[in-house]
Amino acid sequence: MRPVSPTKRRIALSSLVILLFGFSAQMEAQVYGTSSHTVTVTVATINVVQVSSGSVSLSIIGAGVPAGQDQMTAVDQTTNLLWGVNSSTKKITVSTNLAAPTFTLNVLALNPTQGTAAPEVTLSTVATDFLLNIGRSSGTCTLRYTGIALASQGMGTDTHTITFTVATQ
Amino acid sequence: MGNGDDRYYSLRLEVRAFIGVCILLATGLTTDLRAQAIAVQGGNPTLSITTAVAGGEPIPVVNVATSLRYQRRFVTQKITVATVCPSQSFILKVVATNVTSGVAQPEVTLTNGMLAVDLVRSIPWGFFNFATCILQYTASATFAQGNSADLGNDGHTVTYTIVRQ
Numbered sequence: 001m002r003p004v005s006p007t008k009r010r011i012a013l014s015s016l017v018i019l020l021f022g023f024s025a026q027m028e029a030q031v032y033g034t035s036s037h038t039v040t041v042t043v044a045t046i047n048v049v050q051v052s053s054g055s056v057s058l059s060i061i062g063a064g065v066p067a068g069q070d071q072m073t074a075v076d077q078t079t080n081l082l083w084g085v086n087s088s089t090k091k092i093t094v095s096t097n098l099a100a101p102t103f104t105l106n107v108l109a110l111n112p113t114q115g116t117a118a119p120e121v122t123l124s125t126v127a128t129d130f131l132l133n134i135g136r137s138s139g140t141c142t143l144r145y146t147g148i149a150l151a152s153q154g155m156g157t158d159t160h161t162i163t164f165t166v167a168t169q
Numbered sequence: 170m171g172n173g174d175d176r177y178y179s180l181r182l183e184v185r186a187f188i189g190v191c192i193l194l195a196t197g198l199t200t201d202l203r204a205q206a207i208a209v210q211g212g213n214p215t216l217s218i219t220t221a222v223a224g225g226e227p228i229p230v231v232n233v234a235t236s237l238r239y240q241r242r243f244v245t246q247k248i249t250v251a252t253v254c255p256s257q258s259f260i261l262k263v264v265a266t267n268v269t270s271g272v273a274q275p276e277v278t279l280t281n282g283m284l285a286v287d288l289v290r291s292i293p294w295g296f297f298n299f300a301t302c303i304l305q306y307t308a309s310a311t312f313a314q315g316n317s318a319d320l321g322n323d324g325h326t327v328t329y330t331i332v333r334q
Contacts, residue, residue, distance in 0.1 A: 032242065033206025034330045037235065038213040039252075039279075041259045041308040041323040043227065045316045050223035082224030086316045138312045140224050 045087055047166035051143070052080040058147035060103070070150045077110060077144040081131075081164060084138040091115075091134060091169040093127035096160040103158050104148040114139035120146075127165060134166075207248065207331040209304075211235030216261075216308035229309035233266070236303045239331050241270060241295030247334040248292070249285035250277055254325040257281040259310040261325055265289050270300030276307070279325060290334060 058074040065072050083092060092115075094107060101123075107130070109117035115134035131141065214232045221227040239248060248271070250263060257280065264276040271292035289302060310316075 030333050032240070032246065032331045032333070034328055035207045035209045035237070036326055036328040037209040039261060039306055039325040039327050040213070040215040041261055041310075041325070042215065042217045042317045043259055043310045043315070044217065044219040045318050046219070046221045046227055046312070048221050048223040084221045084223050084225065084227070084312045086221075086227065086310070086312045086314070087319060088315070136313045136315050138224060138226055 043086065047083075047085050047087070047090070049081065049083040049092060049164050049166055051164070052082065053078070056143075056145055058105075058145060060147055060149045062151075070152060072149050072151065074147045075144065076147075077142050079143045080140050081109070081143055082140045083131075083134065083164075083166065085134055085166055086136050088135050089169045090166055091129055092131040093165050093167050094121055094123065094130040094162060095125055095127040095165070096123040096162050097125065098123075098158060098160045099125050101158040101160070102149075102153055102156045105158065105160060106146040106148065107162070108144045108146075110142040110144050112139060112141035113137075117141070123160060123162065127163075127167070130164065132169060205240060207237060207239040207329055209235060209329060210238055211304075214306060216306060218259075218308060218310055221312070226311050227309070229307050232306045232308075233303050235306075236301055237265070237289075237329055238299055238301050239270075239292070240297055240299050241292060242297065243294050245294060245334045246292040246331055247271070247287055248289040249330045249332060250279070250288045250327060251283055251285040251330075252279040252281065252325045252327045254279070254281040254323055256321065257323050257325075258314055258320045259308060259323050260314075261323065262307045262309075263288070263327070264305050264307075265302040266305045268300070268302040270295070271302075273302070279327060285330060288329065292331075292334070 056076050056079055058076050060072050060074045062072045105123045106120050108120040109131050112131055114137035116132045118129040121128045211234050214234050216230045216232050218227045218230050261279045262276050265273040265288050268289055271289040273289055274287045277286045
């Protein structure tokens with residue numbers, strides 16, 4: 001058997017080293033690298049409330065009221081209230097800008113999808129509870145307005161701007 | 170010394186030089202390339218949800234300010250994504266867009282402690298040239314999920330890994 005020259009031995013050794021490097025890189029190479037960063041998500045406190053229509057008109061014309069009865073009413077439930085609240089312990093209140101109305105106007109939350117309807121509210125300039133315990137929710141309810149006039153109050157027109165407000169309960 | 174000896178020593182020198190260069194390349198290059206195999210660029214984004222529709226839900230926010238730069242190799246690769254976000258309250262999703270090499274996968278919902286999910290697949294082999302994609306993050310929340318004032322922000326450490334496919 002011919003002896004292997006030192007040069008060939010070195011070449012063989014070096015090749016082996018290169019191969020080992022290659023192999024080790026390849027073996028680890030299931031994962032070639034990673035990189036990270038931080039992504040922050042913030043959610044502001046959001047309270048939104050909206051009525052489905054801009055105006056409602058109730059006309060009390062006395063039709064069908066028996067003679068001798070003083071009180072006449074008109075009812076409208078064609079509009080809805082929509083809200084979205086992402087804080088707990090919240091409620092919705094209602095008020096009007098009309099300080100001295102001639103006639104009475106009541107409002108009630110019908111069939112709320114979240115929370116509890118307060119008893120029917122007679123509108124005044126003082127914010128009054130309308131819907132309680134709405135919590136963190138998105139929901140709707142029907143607005144039932146009832147206009148009440150007494151014959152003795154005569155004729156006239158009341159124009160209310162009604163405000164619904166999300167408040168802390 | 171005859172011509173034979175000169176040629177012999179010259180050959181030995183060339184072989185040694187070649188081997189030296191190979192070793193340098195093998196060590197230096199692999200180390201360097203490994204460090205740059207993938208990099209998130211554009212910093213640490215913040216997505217703030219501030220508006221909502223009454224009767225609906227808060228409006229999602231999209232961020233495309235960051236991107237990935239990754240290196241092609243002599244193998245087919247893919248990029249996976251995972252996140253760590255203790256006490257996660259809100260929803261964060263990511264999808265790769267404008268992918269210059271590879272195939273973007275469907276949007277991934279990032280959930281604390283999730284297993285790595287494919288973000289880009291079938292990155293074809295190449296001679297260590299770089300490719301990029303935009304990271305499109307979408308943050309969303311429902312009213313029922315609350316807000317940061319009560320619950321704190323969600324801080325995700327999102328990790329991208331490039332692996333052999």
